[in-house]
Amino acid sequence: MTKRSLTKQSETTPDTPMTNLPSDSNSDTQVTSNRRVQPPTPRWVKVAAIIVIGLVLLFVVLHLTGLSPMGSHLNMGNMLMSPTPVLVQQP
Amino acid sequence: MTLRPRLRRFVLTAHITFAVGWLGAVAAFLALAIVGLTSPDAQVVQAIYLTLGLIARLVIVPLSFAPLVTGPILSLGTPWGLFRHYWILAKLLINTLSTLILLIHLQPISLLADAAAKTTVFGADLHGLQVEMVVASAAALLALLVATTLAVYKPRGMTPYGWRKQYEQSPASQP
Numbered sequence: 693m694t695k696r697s698l699t700k701q702s703e704t705t706p707d708t709p710m711t712n713l714p715s716d717s718n719s720d721t722q723v724t725s726n727r728r729v730q731p732p733t734p735r736w737v738k739v740a741a742i743i744v745i746g747l748v749l750l751f752v753v754l755h756l757t758g759l760s761p762m763g764s765h766l767n768m769g770n771m772l773m774s775p776t777p778v779l780v781q782q783p
Numbered sequence: 784m785t786l787r788p789r790l791r792r793f794v795l796t797a798h799i800t801f802a803v804g805w806l807g808a809v810a811a812f813l814a815l816a817i818v819g820l821t822s823p824d825a826q827v828v829q830a831i832y833l834t835l836g837l838i839a840r841l842v843i844v845p846l847s848f849a850p851l852v853t854g855p856i857l858s859l860g861t862p863w864g865l866f867r868h869y870w871i872l873a874k875l876l877i878n879t880l881s882t883l884i885l886l887i888h889l890q891p892i893s894l895l896a897d898a899a900a901k902t903t904v905f906g907a908d909l910h911g912l913q914v915e916m917v918v919a920s921a922a923a924l925l926a927l928l929v930a931t932t933l934a935v936y937k938p939r940g941m942t943p944y945g946w947r948k949q950y951e952q953s954p955a956s957q958p
Binding site: 730733737 | 862
């Protein structure tokens with residue numbers, strides 16, 4: 693049997709980047725005769741997932757430790773509920 | 784369901800307009816938030832936070848919801864599909880999260896706008912919110928730039944669902 697891979701250079705035409713449609717010949721599928729093997733998850737997806745998880749963890753840690761320069765939304769709740777405004781009135 | 788070419792171009796035009804408009808509005812918001820944080824002129828600061836409240840409610844919120852409508856219509860009405868390619872999934876995730884985070888930040892935006900309506904001098908307690916406006920809008924701008932880049936480059940990669948669907952539809956899978 694001859695192993696044949698259908699790989700693609702790009703799913704898009706650079707000149708019309710947002711108007712083109714995917715074609716059947718442009719697939720991520722590797723074909724071995726009639727048996728198809730699902731390709732692994734692309735590297736850019738893995739890298740993006742790691743970055744997103746890292747940012748979420750950083751955000752949570754900064755807020756939990758109180759190191760965030762933005763303060764806490766809890767303080768904002770106090771400001772909203774405070775009967776006396778925390779603003780400094782103009783003389 | 785497949786959109787007719789004329790309708791597809793109309794929805795695509797609307798989608799690009801809303802998405803790029805959202806990006807531009809957030810960029811303007813970021814510029815104003817930076818000036819609001821750093822300007823020594825109290826009247827400028829007051830005017831800026833009044834304006835930011837209006838921009839957020841009347842421009843950014845509508846522009847953030849519109850691509851969440853046109854995007855799925857566009858992808859479901861074409862062979863791209865909504866869950867078949869990672870880049871479309873990533874864009875959907877970015878737009879949904881950005882809209883949710885925007886809605887969460889409407890409260891501090893309103894608080895700053897209300898404060899600006901009452902006084903021109905902000906207390907130290909509001910400084911954190913002023914910083915938050917800059918950080919949140921910068922993060923939103925970055926996320927929207929990533930979404931725009933994904934839309935243009937369309938990086939390869941099919942989800943397991945997309946791969947299964949393609950396999951089911953291809954002639955080779957027929958007995």
